[in-house]
Amino acid sequence: MMKKERSMALYEHIVKLETVEECVRFFEDICAMTELRAIEQRFDVAQMLHEGMVYTAILSQTGASSATVSRVNRVLNSGTGALAELIERVAEDNAQKQPEKSNTAE
Numbered sequence: 001m002m003k004k005e006r007s008m009a010l011y012e013h014i015v016k017l018e019t020v021e022e023c024v025r026f027f028e029d030i031c032a033m034t035e036l037r038a039i040e041q042r043f044d045v046a047q048m049l050h051e052g053m054v055y056t057a058i059l060s061q062t063g064a065s066s067a068t069v070s071r072v073n074r075v076l077n078s079g080t081g082a083l084a085e086l087i088e089r090v091a092e093d094n095a096q097k098q099p100e101k102s103n104t105a106e
Helices: 009-014 020-030 033-050 055-062 066-078 082-097
Strands: none
Touching: 009 020, 020 033, 033 055, 033 066, 033 082, 055 066, 066 082
């Protein structure tokens, strides 16, 4: 059986999504609900690991299996780096959107 080459069409379309709502609708259309929940869970695990949370807290908060947490941790440490880069980028964007706290007493 011949292995099909990766189709870039999906990724080209994903980068054209303009809002979070549009992104949610797109993924709800293209993924089974179980696939989508699994992806969301893995991403939640990745964010928690990136923040330095311990496995036990992640397991209890996400309901993910220890195998999933371990797999996501391996990706964060040995993957392409794209997941960690995106988590950092969004964290930086969110930090810039936060109003600066004043050091003066009112």
